[in-house]
Structures are given as structure tokens and as C-alpha cells.
Amino acid sequence: MTGKTRKMFPGGNTANGFYSFFDYIIPCDVNRIFCLKGGPGVGKSSFMKKMAREFTKMGYDVELHYCSSDPSSLDGVVIKELNVVMIDATAPHTVDPKIPGAVDEILNFGEFWDGEKIEENKDKIKSCNADISECFQRAFRFLKSAEPIYMDIESKISKCMDWTKVSKLTYEFVEKVFEGVEFSGKKAYVRHLFGSAITPVGYLDYSDSLFDGVKNIYYLQGDIGSGKTGLLKALYTRAEQKGLDVEVYHFPLVVDKLQAVYIPALDLAVTTSSRFKDKEIIDLNSCVDEEKLNKYTDEVRFDKDLVDYLMNNAISNLKRAKFNHDIIEDYYIPAMDFDKVEALKNEIIERILKYKK
Numbered sequence: 001m002t003g004k005t006r007k008m009f010p011g012g013n014t015a016n017g018f019y020s021f022f023d024y025i026i027p028c029d030v031n032r033i034f035c036l037k038g039g040p041g042v043g044k045s046s047f048m049k050k051m052a053r054e055f056t057k058m059g060y061d062v063e064l065h066y067c068s069s070d071p072s073s074l075d076g077v078v079i080k081e082l083n084v085v086m087i088d089a090t091a092p093h094t095v096d097p098k099i100p101g102a103v104d105e106i107l108n109f110g111e112f113w114d115g116e117k118i119e120e121n122k123d124k125i126k127s128c129n130a131d132i133s134e135c136f137q138r139a140f141r142f143l144k145s146a147e148p149i150y151m152d153i154e155s156k157i158s159k160c161m162d163w164t165k166v167s168k169l170t171y172e173f174v175e176k177v178f179e180g181v182e183f184s185g186k187k188a189y190v191r192h193l194f195g196s197a198i199t200p201v202g203y204l205d206y207s208d209s210l211f212d213g214v215k216n217i218y219y220l221q222g223d224i225g226s227g228k229t230g231l232l233k234a235l236y237t238r239a240e241q242k243g244l245d246v247e248v249y250h251f252p253l254v255v256d257k258l259q260a261v262y263i264p265a266l267d268l269a270v271t272t273s274s275r276f277k278d279k280e281i282i283d284l285n286s287c288v289d290e291e292k293l294n295k296y297t298d299e300v301r302f303d304k305d306l307v308d309y310l311m312n313n314a315i316s317n318l319k320r321a322k323f324n325h326d327i328i329e330d331y332y333i334p335a336m337d338f339d340k341v342e343a344l345k346n347e348i349i350e351r352i353l354k355y356k357k
Helices: 044-057 115-119 122-158 163-177 228-241 290-294 297-335 338-355
Strands: 005-008 011-014 017-020 032-037 062-067 070-079 084-088 104-108 190-194 196-199 202-205 216-221 246-250 258-263 268-271 280-283
Touching (some): 011 122, 017 122, 032 044, 032 338, 044 062, 044 338, 115 122, 122 297, 196 297, 202 297, 216 228, 228 246
Parallel strands (some): 005 062, 032 104, 190 246, 216 268, 216 280
Antiparallel strands (some): 011 017, 062 070, 196 202, 246 258
């Protein structure tokens, strides 16, 4: 039987620059972490994709951690049952070593390239890198500019909410979820990631992959400022108090805002993703005073259009950065000995299978 795959983002392009949840890729009881080093185009992502395919064919469930700056590439792979991780350990990805040598191991793809061939294009590579840096800085400025406009929307809509109703709805839902649920007897592990991302190809949402097969899924409906993050925080805080592991998914523009909570032990997810509109709805818009909101209709609409405009400009710059990154890859690819990379893949597969229970 083929294993299942779940897609997510361990890092995001946000209003505060690149934001990393990379440490949360790694399970608490990890057996082995393979840290992949090397420049663009050396085959790190392809290596991880091949490894993921091999292990899903063997029936293992796999997590695919995608790159928000190049969603065709992987930043990491987790083979769940074996507690083995492969991760791109080149900048801007930083992961604190667990136990170097005993758990962490570096796979240096630079050993498989012809340095002289790469050096021939040194000036072109430097020029592209400079342009990439400029594109990212510009993209992050647009995202930073979008943040206060987003918060202005939140401020206006929150003034129109009946917060007593919101609190009642939140309390009753959390009580219903945890009715009869006892303390697990262990410390909960709360894991933070992104289920969506602002990328060179637009806004991507992988929620359908994250919650595929989950029995109890609720769609949390509500406008900006309607209390969605408050409800999700209340849910995962109660789960943590009960000693239940939780996955918390953040909003890529404003990281403090939440988009989803998944509690595996309860087979339950609550998500703001519109992909789940057909599921049971928790409707926070029902707590809005429409008469008050009418006063802000034009301003809210203007602000939303402005946020979209700024995000689209950020995406255009991410796209330009990706274009230059692809040019750099074209300088590295001909210099690589991919037969050696393939041999390394086969060797690592054999080593990983030693962790089979």
C-alpha cells in the first residue's frame, strides 16, 4: 500500500521578512537528520523528492516541506514512522543541531561538482545573487506595507463585532470538542508551521493535503478581525492543557494570526481555508453588527484592494528573484556529477531502512 503525503511550508515570506519554523520540521524523537548542503541546482530538492517517492512506495507516510520562495522545490522531508528527516541546510534555512554526528549528519553535494566549471561563471552568479537580494528586499517592503492596511481592516471590523457572542460561541465550541477528554498524562508537543504561503506563483494553500482523511473538519468562517485567531488559540491551548499534541498553522502575511489547528488524537481540524466550505461551519460573521459595519463598507473594500495590490507586487518581485535563481541553477547543473548523487541516494535509503521497527 502506498503511503500518504502531507504538504506544508516550514518557512514563509511575511511582513517581517523570511520567517522560519524550520525547527518544527524535526520530530522530538528523531532518529536521524540529514542536512543537505550545496548551491542551487546541485540536486538537493530532487534528491529529497526521489527519497520521498521511494519511501511512499514502500508504504511509509511522508511529510513534504515546500519552499515558499520556490514551491517547485522541497526544503525538507520527514519519513514519519522511521523518524528520519532530510532538510535543506543552506541559507536562509537555519536549524539548531540536535546531537552532531550521533543524530545530525551533513550530506555535502559540493563534493559532486566541478569547481572550475562553476568558477567560469563567477561574475554572472554574483550579479544574479545581487539581483535576487534586491528582489527579496523589495518584496518584503511591499509585504511590510500591506501589514498596517490589514490591521486597519481588522480594527474597523472588530469594532462591529458582538464580542460577548464571539466569546460564547468560542467557549461552547471548545467545551464540545473536549467533552469527556481526559488528560493524556504527558506533556503536549505544539508544532508551528505554515499551511499556505506567498510564493512567486501566487498565494498557495496546501490545506487539502494537510487534512486529507481527517474525520472531523470544521470550516471557521469569519472576516478579518472577527475573532478567528482567538478561537483557534483557545482550541490549541485547551489541547495543550490536556496533554494532546497539536499542529498550529499560521497566516503567512501576519504570522501572529492563525489559519488552522489540527489535533491528531481527536482526528479533528479547524481551518479558515475556503477549501473546506462544504464542512460543518463555525460562523463568526453571525456575530457582526451589520448596521455598524455598513459605516465602514467603502473603507474596508478600499483597504482589501490595497492589500491585494501590495501582495501582488510582492509576488512579482518573488517571481523575478526565482527567475534569477533559475539562471544560477543553470550554471551549476552542468558542473554536477549526478551519477554520484544517485549512488548517494541508494546508500542513504539502505541506511534509513535500518530504523525500521
